[in-house]
Amino acid sequence: MTGSDDPRQPLRRNFDWNLLYTFLVIVQEGSITRAAERLLFRQPTVSNALRRLEEQLGKRLVDRGPGRFELTEHGSVLYRECQEICGSIGRLRQLLDDDGAELTGHLTIHMASHVAFPPLDDTLAAFHAHFPRVTLDIEIGTSSNVTQAVLAKEATLGICLVHEKHPRLDYELLYREHFGFFCGPRHRLFQRRGLHLEDLGGETFVSFRTDQLTDALRPVAMLRAQLPVQGPTVGTSSNLEEVRRMIVAGLGIGPLPIHVVDREVRDGVLWQLPPYDEPPAVDIYVVTNPRSRLGRAERLFLESLIARAGVHEQGALELPGNRRLPPRTG
Template sequence: MAETEGQEQPRRSFDWNLLHTFMVIVQEGSITRAAERLLYRQPTVSNALRRLEEQLGKRLVDRGPGRFELTEHGSVLYRECQEICGSIGRLRQLLDDDGAELTGHLTIHMASHVAFSPLDETLAEFHARHPKVSLDIDIGTSSHVIASVLAKQATLGICLVHEKHPRLDYRLLYREHFGFFCGPRHRLFRRRGLSLEDLGGENFVSFRTDQLTDALRPVAMLRAQLPEQGPTVGTSSNLEEVRRMIVAGLGIGPLPIHVVEREVRDELLWRLPPYEEPPAVDIYVVTNPRATLGRAERLFLDALIARSGVEQLGPLVLPGNRRMAP
């Protein structure tokens, strides 16, 4: 349907830079901090928010002394801004893909405890074949990974999944099992014949997602079976830091069993009960079907999926309805 002149005029006069400024304001939760990040003066950022609200005819942020809250309209706009700005940020990469020697950039967002040999093998083989493709791996919480893929800021995500977002695709990579461990300074180190009851009341170290409502729900459920819940004395989103606190003797805590096999052999860590049927957590590769992938991104994703033995993606649709096989 052809657009009327009235429909075209708002689009032509709209300042799309305001969306980026709005996204930064929300991320920083403050006009002042947003101005510092954008290297603008505070009145400039405040005026940008006012202009955006005027152009849309909606109040986006409720502000006051000690208060900064998105309105319902502001929340809707922020979700859309993430996707819009993610798409804009990918334009240069997509336009640079001219079909000559493969170039481009891969952005992978992962949870910190992903230890999966097919991923390592895919990275090695892909780099050997396409050395001009650059790579960025960002480590964060599973919720951060999901948000990045949803906003098209990541080629793919690899993480734990508590609830599946309806706008994303999920493919199971592997299942890992968590065990409880302690370090050499802990009183339970080298103790044999322990039961789950022996862990009651102990100081605990864990991941921030070790919650009944989050990605490590199976671990949280096991903790709930302890006869006495000890205090949580340390948390982190990073496996290395959780492991550091356990080895340092701050408390006992969960770690992926296959990831710490060497530390157990070297007696830097000691496995605690339960020894049978440890909590299982599924690790997924997460993609955004609405994101237009560059050739390098698509080839890498197809290679990872093929090597991992999960369901293959469909063929890549290129401009002009041309199709490219993996």
């Protein structure tokens, strides 16, 4: 078959590639209205773009109706491809800036809010000292959002908790952190010694949105399930700072990474609660997309981070103070 006989040629010549990005945003927002707000378009413009895309492809992509917005089978296939296509287009500038002269480029890192890892800080400092013209963007989100950003090639790499590994992504174990339960100065258990896990039964909780048996903080959720009576959850957030704020304010007790809040415990802002022995452990990974073609700056940063973390030689790193805590007794 010659090129002129290829039935795909008219689509290639006449296709409006901007429609793919509009479709990507529509699916991400789950709404024509919200997509229009994000794109700064009028709602009829976005609705018309979806209609034109369906006409050009000859497939229905979205089933819409009152209170209903669902991708068709064809829509799901196209959405996966749009993530790849739009992610690759967004990275073209970074790849073209890598001209072999003084290192330039841009790193986009998505990470969970509670990542506190000295080798990461050391990598950032050393990398900037060697390559000051490379710019950096760090986005904070849930571990699920971090994974999706890497999958869609919106991020150079992700650093997050991992419940289930995606088959299309690569994972390197950075370190293991341990979570403890804490309360603030306004709580009745503050500065109480000799407590046991059962003493937490019935207390109100604040926590991360991923504190679920089917999500990234499964070990914490499993520990909560051991309480004789599970009190109500009165506050949640995806951000560590906000979870900590609610705990300090006395809304309830909640989980925090032990090494992250060590100074606040010493300063009397937070009080650690049981269990003191073998607190829940969660592994933190650096996540990359093998389909992403990394620029030189991105590749060097990733290699430096993995080398400093000692992943290949040491496995998961146990941070100071995370291993085993002595019980606090009166």
